[in-house]
Amino acid sequence: MTTHDLEAKAREIRQRVLETALSGGKGHVPPALSWVDIGVALYHGGILRHRPDEPDWRQRDRFLLSKGHGCLTLYSILADRGFFPTEELETFVRDGSRLAGHPDPEIPGCEMISGSLGHGLGFGAGLALGARHDGGAWRVFTLLGDGECHEGSIWEAAAFAGHHGLSNLIAIIDRNTLCSTDFTENVIGLEPGADRWRVLGWDVTEIDGHDLTALVQTLGMLDARMADKPLAIIAHTTKGKGVSFMEGSPLWHHRMPRGDEIDRARAELAGGA
Amino acid sequence: MSNDPRDVVFDALHTILTRDSDAFLVTNDMGAMGVDRIRQEMPRQFYNLGIAEQNLISVAAGLAATGKTVFTFGILSHMTARCYEQLRLDVCGLDLPVIGIASGAGLSYGVDGPTHHGIYDLGLLRGIPGMQVFNPADARTAGGCVELAYATKKPALIRLDKEAPEPLYEVGTDFGDGMKLLRPGRDATIVATGCSVHRALEAATLLERDGIHATVLDLFRLKPIDEELLGDLLRATPVAVSVEEHSAIGGLSSLLAEILAAMDDAPRFRRLSMEDEFLLGATSRAWAEEHRGLGASGIAHTVRGLVDSLRGLRPSARGTERRVA
Numbered sequence: 001m002t003t004h005d006l007e008a009k010a011r012e013i014r015q016r017v018l019e020t021a022l023s024g025g026k027g028h029v030p031p032a033l034s035w036v037d038i039g040v041a042l043y044h045g046g047i048l049r050h051r052p053d054e055p056d057w058r059q060r061d062r063f064l065l066s067k068g069h070g071c072l073t074l075y076s077i078l079a080d081r082g083f084f085p086t087e088e089l090e091t092f093v094r095d096g097s098r099l100a101g102h103p104d105p106e107i108p109g110c111e112m113i114s115g116s117l118g119h120g121l122g123f124g125a126g127l128a129l130g131a132r133h134d135g136g137a138w139r140v141f142t143l144l145g146d147g148e149c150h151e152g153s154i155w156e157a158a159a160f161a162g163h164h165g166l167s168n169l170i171a172i173i174d175r176n177t178l179c180s181t182d183f184t185e186n187v188i189g190l191e192p193g194a195d196r197w198r199v200l201g202w203d204v205t206e207i208d209g210h211d212l213t214a215l216v217q218t219l220g221m222l223d224a225r226m227a228d229k230p231l232a233i234i235a236h237t238t239k240g241k242g243v244s245f246m247e248g249s250p251l252w253h254h255r256m257p258r259g260d261e262i263d264r265a266r267a268e269l270a271g272g273a
Numbered sequence: 274m275s276n277d278p279r280d281v282v283f284d285a286l287h288t289i290l291t292r293d294s295d296a297f298l299v300t301n302d303m304g305a306m307g308v309d310r311i312r313q314e315m316p317r318q319f320y321n322l323g324i325a326e327q328n329l330i331s332v333a334a335g336l337a338a339t340g341k342t343v344f345t346f347g348i349l350s351h352m353t354a355r356c357y358e359q360l361r362l363d364v365c366g367l368d369l370p371v372i373g374i375a376s377g378a379g380l381s382y383g384v385d386g387p388t389h390h391g392i393y394d395l396g397l398l399r400g401i402p403g404m405q406v407f408n409p410a411d412a413r414t415a416g417g418c419v420e421l422a423y424a425t426k427k428p429a430l431i432r433l434d435k436e437a438p439e440p441l442y443e444v445g446t447d448f449g450d451g452m453k454l455l456r457p458g459r460d461a462t463i464v465a466t467g468c469s470v471h472r473a474l475e476a477a478t479l480l481e482r483d484g485i486h487a488t489v490l491d492l493f494r495l496k497p498i499d500e501e502l503l504g505d506l507l508r509a510t511p512v513a514v515s516v517e518e519h520s521a522i523g524g525l526s527s528l529l530a531e532i533l534a535a536m537d538d539a540p541r542f543r544r545l546s547m548e549d550e551f552l553l554g555a556t557s558r559a560w561a562e563e564h565r566g567l568g569a570s571g572i573a574h575t576v577r578g579l580v581d582s583l584r585g586l587r588p589s590a591r592g593t594e595r596r597v598a
Contacts, residue, residue: 127336
């Protein structure tokens, strides 16, 4: 896909995120909008090796959505890629649906249960260790929320992966500067974030998490990377990206748009506002 | 063969890791002679993950998700509560073969203070769907539990005691039922687990002198339970007493109460356990046996009282066979 195509796909996914949440009457829309471009770069930009018709393909790259509350984007992308029918998105959070408010492996393409934060990096490190033992060429990508980096288990895992030089482990930090109710720096400061990863033995790259050209370029060079360290990609993003009144607002974490807000959000995501 | 459960367990692990290159041992910086041997002889299959139990369990789960069997080793109290959510979601949520070897069941480390008391975990572990829970009373059972858990390729936790008692079973015993009838009796059933099994056997001997014939049942697998088999054993006598070195909440007594509650012909039931309590300072096993009735005489006293009350005898009237009016 060209960058233009990827941008169009990201617009489409953002619209689907909103409509899926509206159909269910709930959902974490702004945390999902935050990482749409990262997800599209991975799944549609030719980065993530995957087979929608064979979700358990042994040589697949593993993608872990550690910030499980961002699942509206994962569901929309997986449906778009053909892991399950797009119509199934309309069942989101309905009784009996596979698509709950946080993901689990009942959903084709989901590797783990997430939604309680701080699990994805350690689990990913275990996967990466297994791949190394097997001589597997597959890689592990785990998407962390920045608020999630308040969890101590993240740093236990970061230290472990750094110590063992798990170069097949890539952590992408969705650095939208907001946790659930406030800015991360008002709660428990995370900066200087890059230094935290470096001292634990990681390579660090910082990137605009909404620049699809840069995302595909950076992620596309992973195999050529001569490294004996895991890689942290700090993706600077905007929570609620694409909906002006949600963007960067501590008010918008799991709040749902109502009334006129719905029309405005739809118009903005369609590119008409 | 050693009577120390840790020796037998690590011998069993050594055998498994030797024949299965996809089996691993990981620890939270916990040492043991058996661990050292595996570390030296099979370094590719051994990781010391440091004192970081949450990450240890997540890493073990991730490794297991690539087709490995991962044994973990650490102190029971730390390897359950500290990393409970990782056990629940990462291991059991994905039904992965991560098998915990956890040292310090009950008051094994009683004098080390409440941080090391292994008396709060059974309710936690039993509460996780898919978790197998083993609590062997001797070294041979412990070795058998390792083989059983390994064969299932599913989540498990094996509690180990520090005691090295004389073996209860022959080498080669099949432990598949999860429970063993150690001594038959017609008057009462003492259901015990872990170190309490040995006290229950002593109690049965004491009771025999009083003409009370007590069954002793060793329940070394607390989950899953063959409820039909256990129910049949329980209804065979009019009295049942549970004995465990664990909190009153969530352990063996809770388990039996759950089963008895569903029976129309349940025997009269009493529990012997630790209370719902923190034991600050140093607490020895001998103290618990004396103050919580977990020793042979305490168990015998409770069983005798129940049997007597059912026979219509005043407990104090034993020996005179005087009927209560």
